Amino acid sequence: MNKVRGTMPEDQNVEYKSSRHDDWLKWVCGFANGQGGRIYVGKDDKGRVVGLDDYVELMDGIPNKIKSALGITAEVNLLEEEGEKYIEIVVQPYSTPISLRGRYYHRSGSVKEELTGAALNEFMLRRSGNTWDDVVEPDATLDDIDEGTVRAFIRNAEKAGRIPDTSGLSTGELLDKLHLTKNGGLKRAAIILFGKDPGYFYPSTFVKIGKFDDDHFTIRFQETEYGNIISILDAVLRQLNHHFLIRHISFQGMNRIETLEYPLEALREMILNSLIHRNYMGAPTQLRVYDDKLTLWNEGRLPEAIPLSQLKESHSSHPRNPTLATACFLGSLIDAWGSGIMKIIDSCLAAGLPEPSFEEREGGFIVTLYKNKHTEEQLAKLGLNQRQIKAVLHVKEKGRITNKDYQEINACSRNTASSDLKDLEHRLIFKNSDVKGAGSYYQLVTSK
Secondary structure (H helix, E strand, O other): OEEOOOOOOOEOOEEEEOOOOOOHHHHHHHHHHOOOEEEEEOEOOOOOEOOOOOHHHHHHHHHHHHHHHHOOOOEEEEEEEOOEEEEEEEEOOOOOOOOEOOEEEEEEOOEEEEEOHHHHHHHHHHHOOOOHHHOEOOOOOHHHEOHHHHHHHHHHHHHOOOOOOOOOOOHHHHHHHOOOEEOOEEEHHHHHHHEOOHHHHOOOOOEEEEEEOOOOOOEEEEEEEOOOHHHHHHHHHHHHHHHHOOEEEEEEOOEEEEEEOOOHHHHHHHHHHHHHHOOOOOOOEEEEEOOOEEEEEEEOOOOOOOOHHHOOOOOOOOOOOHHHHHHHHHOOOOOOOOOHHHHHHHHHHHOOOOOOEEEEEOOEEEEEEEOOOOOHHHHHHOOOOHHHHHHHHHHHHHOOEOHHHHHHHHOOOHHHHHHHHHHHHHOOOEEEOOOOHHHOOEEEOOOO
């Protein structure tokens, strides 16, 4: 018997099942369609051994059941820890799609999901060695392409030095240079990037923008933008600038300077990347603007090679739509180094805003930009205690706070108030007034 000590948490490649009645075949299918992994039958969800009474029967039955239900083989090992036996099922990744009773499962992070609809279509395409954007659209012709957009795009590409001289080339020849055609037909990427009306071919290519109350469902007003990637990017930024966001006004000498609530670089990067990397067979891109934050949701999860926990680390580019992404790189719209996330983070921090958040939610990916460092949500992220949070919110409303005020609103001692206030000053959230003694007070440190 093998002896195993210690536990490891469930992750992309590890799953625990306390008994064989937990529908473990779905997990085998999920691992086979993912990066492979190990299932431990006879361990609880904390990785602690609970043991198996029928391990002899399972050692014979599990391999046969996997082969008959899934058509694949898996390594099955009997292990022992502290006198209790459990089973390890080692599943290798498969290059062909594996189904269980006609259903396809996939392992994403520590979650098993059934693939349906657009996600299943994308999965099947990738397993066949293709991507959605590289498929030829049989009904599309050069009449569906906006030649003006192509020419402007090529001029930018030439300025950036990412494409050789193209003088004298027709629109069709330019699309050939960008690898957007195949055997004389237009690829889907060509329609998305340069189409006069991409929505004619793919109905969900538009972007929805809504201004919401803080209850998250009451809409004040909304807009919808249609078109190819380049026209949508310009239109969405224009909508944000003129209708959805507040512009701060300042002066340098006689010059009037207007800046948006969020850095333009962050907005452009998140919108452009959402349009390039989204699942175009799913729901439209959705941009929600609140009084204190802005969120952008896009259908399609992160690539398997980039787990959410490593998103902020240096990583290579793994585009969902590589043909589209390559063309956008040649047109100098994006880099090809997976640097988009760090650009969003760095530009927000440089503007004195909180660090953005990134989540996978409802089958998609969501980016959130925060306008205010001093919301209860952001203050809790900084590790402030409830007294300090209450004090910051008090100063937001009243403009200042004294040691006595702090004691009264928190029902605490003078020493506790002094300690908390010094900590807030050390964190550069509060600044002490120039007034000394009994008239001393604290105000918020402002970054603008």
